[in-house]
Amino acid sequence: MSSERTASLGVDIGGTKVLGLALSASGAVLGRVRQPTPQVSDAAQGRPVGTSVAEVAAAVIGELAESVGVDPRTCSIGVGVPGIVDRTGTLVFAPNLQGAIGADLAALIARPFERAPVAIDNDANCAALAEVHLGAARGVDHALLITLGTGIGGAAIVNGAVLRGANGFAGEFGHMMVNPDGPPCPCGSRGCFERYASGAGLRHLAAQAIAAGTLDPQFASAPELLISSATNGDAAALAVVDQFCWWLARGIANLCAIFDPELVLLGGGVIDGKAVVLEPTRAYLATEIEGGARRRPPRIEATVFGSDAGAIGAAILGERQR
Amino acid sequence: MSSERTASLGVDIGGTKVLGLALSASGAVLGRVRQPTPQVSDAAQGRPVGTSVAEVAAAVIGELAESVGVDPRTCSIGVGVPGIVDRTGTLVFAPNLQGAIGADLAALIARPFERAPVAIDNDANCAALAEVHLGAARGVDHALLITLGTGIGGAAIVNGAVLRGANGFAGEFGHMMVNPDGPPCPCGSRGCFERYASGAGLRHLAAQAIAAGTLDPQFASAPELLISSATNGDAAALAVVDQFCWWLARGIANLCAIFDPELVLLGGGVIDGKAVVLEPTRAYLATEIEGGARRRPPRIEATVFGSDAGAIGAAILGERQR
CATH class of the missing domain: 3.30.420.40 (ATPase, nucleotide binding domain)
Incomplete structure (x- = not known):
């Protein structure tokens, strides 16, 4: 029997930076990775911003998994984004991430991980979840x-x-x-x-x-x-x-x-x-x-x-x- | 064995009128009673408005029960009021029923019915309940x-x-x-x-x-x-x-x-x-x-x-x- 190490990987895509944290089962922070968010101007080079953003998020996930010694395909993965996400994971409205609107971010981010399921929601909803489960809004x-x-x-x-x-x-x-x-x-x-x-x-x-x-x-x-x-x-x-x-x-x-x-x-x-x-x-x-x-x-x-x-x-x- | 007739009695206290309806178990309207709401100016005669309002509501309940041939003490009783009611049934804020603020309306209305439990809530919350259970918001x-x-x-x-x-x-x-x-x-x-x-x-x-x-x-x-x-x-x-x-x-x-x-x-x-x-x-x-x-x-x-x-x-x- 192997006791496989795992972690909960969370990524917050902001207007300027992408922050990834790996949590233990008890909610302790095991690892932290940060990269700049690709900007709308990158789209001028012919690359859709949604794709670039998803690639950076995936890179953060990969780096994070490596830093804590886990296989990302065995981890749960969640992503927060600064905008409105519909129930399928598509970014519908995002004043501070305009170029990525319409991108199916959940699917794009999941791609390098053999389509492991990626949960996605608005960043403030994610922050509320953190405060409800582990922070100031418990109970x-x-x-x-x-x-x-x-x-x-x-x-x-x-x-x-x-x-x-x-x-x-x-x-x-x-x-x-x-x-x-x-x-x-x-x-x-x-x-x-x-x-x-x-x-x-x-x-x-x-x-x-x-x-x-x-x-x-x-x-x-x-x-x-x-x-x-x-x-x-x-x-x-x-x-x-x-x-x-x-x-x-x-x-x-x-x-x-x-x-x-x-x-x-x-x-x-x-x-x-x-x-x-x-x-x-x-x-x-x-x-x-x-x-x-x-x-x-x-x-x-x-x-x-x-x-x-x-x-x-x-x-x-x-x-x-x- | 007696098959006792019963009904659900609902009273809506408005700024100008008190409306009572008796419903069958399936939601059909069995009876209807209407009386004017006592006004703030009545308080000049030394009677607290909350007491007058509760008495009119109780009178509507009594008349309603009689009209459909039920004993109000065997019926469920609910009341809607145009204001903010706390979880104990006390009217906390009511711009259109100022004189009744602070009154424990649920207890006052229950008095003639041997303190049968009277449920009370804001009138719009009641209206929403009607639409959710029997109206346009079903499902x-x-x-x-x-x-x-x-x-x-x-x-x-x-x-x-x-x-x-x-x-x-x-x-x-x-x-x-x-x-x-x-x-x-x-x-x-x-x-x-x-x-x-x-x-x-x-x-x-x-x-x-x-x-x-x-x-x-x-x-x-x-x-x-x-x-x-x-x-x-x-x-x-x-x-x-x-x-x-x-x-x-x-x-x-x-x-x-x-x-x-x-x-x-x-x-x-x-x-x-x-x-x-x-x-x-x-x-x-x-x-x-x-x-x-x-x-x-x-x-x-x-x-x-x-x-x-x-x-x-x-x-x-x-x-x-x-």
């Missing part, structure tokens, strides 16, 4: 995950499970319109939640303050600098971060009227658990939530897994769909 | 119910069940903010979805058109007249109804990004299945929904039970919680 029936990156990723946990909806498109909180006169959004609409409460949103609010002469132009292209200056007490930066927190709380208040969660998890590079965002957002939510005077708002907490959540959740997804 | 896993009355009632059907959330407050779609510069809402916020896409919303849009001189002032206080004039081809009325439909579609598009339903049911007195609203709303949704070019929007249909849905669903709720 919570009703929770929301909101990831603040360039845009907003979202996932709803309803009765302890990630909500996928009829076609797997649920949880696109970033494209909830909150201002009909707001700035245009790459999705084709205007004034979407993510135009205010994401990295792009912070940039927009900073640009407004710079145009009004209340903020130094150095902040135009550096939302992270704005957050760190606000943390250090810079009044002009704090004023913009305060607006940001109002919008974030206002969008969360909308989602609370809709879902009534007990927990809202905030993740993503823009805020990364920073008190300068979490505290004012909690305070604004307490007044913005419907019935605020008579109702305790849900807890707002940082995610446990941060930028690893997508890959960890993808590994869990692969394991569950095996 | 549908992911659907939304949007009731357009004075305000907007909402309920989400997720994996075939009505979503209640952590405290029973889910489905308050009407208080999703869609315009930070919009008109103030009785909930305390501004620019809520129901300020545009309800009876009150139609009134607001009409008032704007009247102020702009494009609509006859006769429409100021009669949204129903506006809908019927639009149906008859009145161009000025049609222009306002068109705006109304855009807002309705825009709110539905937000909810589609969030829930990804296969079916959206529209009910309530304001539209009552009228083509002049349903058709343009479907057309706007097809362009407003995220990923519209690559995705089929959900079906938009009228509810089956119309204004009976709340009481029918309340009867089903009582039966299920028995």
Whole structure:
């Protein structure tokens, strides 16, 4: 009898990088591989972006399996992508991975592994799976995950499970319109939640303050600098971060009227658990939530897994769909 | 052996009327009773509105039981209310039944029936239950119910069940903010979805058109007249109804990004299945929904039970919680 080593392999395809993690049966991280995401401009060389992206994901899986000494064909494989994936594994809509739309990523990624089954889902759904199974949402029936990156990723946990909806498109909180006169959004609409409460949103609010002469132009292209200056007490930066927190709380208040969660998890590079965002957002939510005077708002907490959540959740997804 | 007659009794407490329906085991309507809802002004006489409302509901139940020849103590009893009810049966928030907030309606209504258990929930949740079990949403896993009355009632059907959330407050779609510069809402916020896409919303849009001189002032206080004039081809009325439909579609598009339903049911007195609203709303949704070019929007249909849905669903709720 051979005791074959195995692992759960999870890959998170982001707009700029592809991250792969190998998990043990108990959820421990055994290995980690990272490669840059092929860009839309590569398509000019005549290669479909979907194919290039799938090849990089497959390369990450291969390297990961080798690094932990397992045969990828005996492992479960899960993949998270920054867009809407239908139930067959085809990328239907992806503002930050435009060139790969229409690609059957699950099949393309599975190809080098003798068509081993590859489970695929939206990256925020994967991150929610990680938080539900191993992180901050363990044992919570009703929770929301909101990831603040360039845009907003979202996932709803309803009765302890990630909500996928009829076609797997649920949880696109970033494209909830909150201002009909707001700035245009790459999705084709205007004034979407993510135009205010994401990295792009912070940039927009900073640009407004710079145009009004209340903020130094150095902040135009550096939302992270704005957050760190606000943390250090810079009044002009704090004023913009305060607006940001109002919008974030206002969008969360909308989602609370809709879902009534007990927990809202905030993740993503823009805020990364920073008190300068979490505290004012909690305070604004307490007044913005419907019935605020008579109702305790849900807890707002940082995610446990941060930028690893997508890959960890993808590994869990692969394991569950095996 | 006695074959005791029984029935499922359902009561829908509205802002203006209390409707009671008795259902047979197969869902047929056996009896119907209607009484006016006690108003907030009654509280001036020193009687708590919650008590008056509960007494009227109990009277409706008694009259209903008598009319179909059953003992109410042997029947299941369910009640729908226009507000947020917590899991203990207490009314927590009800903009259209302000005086009754804080009342333990379930216990008050049960009193004359020797404390028979009374199940209680939000009226839109009840209406959704009716549509899921006996109406337009039978066999549908992911659907939304949007009731357009004075305000907007909402309920989400997720994996075939009505979503209640952590405290029973889910489905308050009407208080999703869609315009930070919009008109103030009785909930305390501004620019809520129901300020545009309800009876009150139609009134607001009409008032704007009247102020702009494009609509006859006769429409100021009669949204129903506006809908019927639009149906008859009145161009000025049609222009306002068109705006109304855009807002309705825009709110539905937000909810589609969030829930990804296969079916959206529209009910309530304001539209009552009228083509002049349903058709343009479907057309706007097809362009407003995220990923519209690559995705089929959900079906938009009228509810089956119309204004009976709340009481029918309340009867089903009582039966299920028995």
